[in-house]
Amino acid sequence: MELDHDSIVGFAKSWGLFYLLALAVAVLIYTFWPSNKKRFDRAKKSILDKDDRPGD
Numbered sequence: 001m002e003l004d005h006d007s008i009v010g011f012a013k014s015w016g017l018f019y020l021l022a023l024a025v026a027v028l029i030y031t032f033w034p035s036n037k038k039r040f041d042r043a044k045k046s047i048l049d050k051d052d053r054p055g056d
Contacts, residue, residue, distance in 0.1 A: 030036065 031040075
């Protein structure tokens with residue numbers, strides 16, 4: 001099978017949506033996985049460190 005532009009476009013149109021949906025589901029599973037809660041809470045609080053106040 002020769003890979004020309006039309007076959008690549010056809011593949012992208014038919015399977016690209018499923019690929020992006022699977023990627024979005026994987027990201028959501030990673031985000032809401034219970035063992036990642038501490039990591040995300042630490043990242044949320046690290047933005048508001050004591051050293052980052054204006055005027056210091």
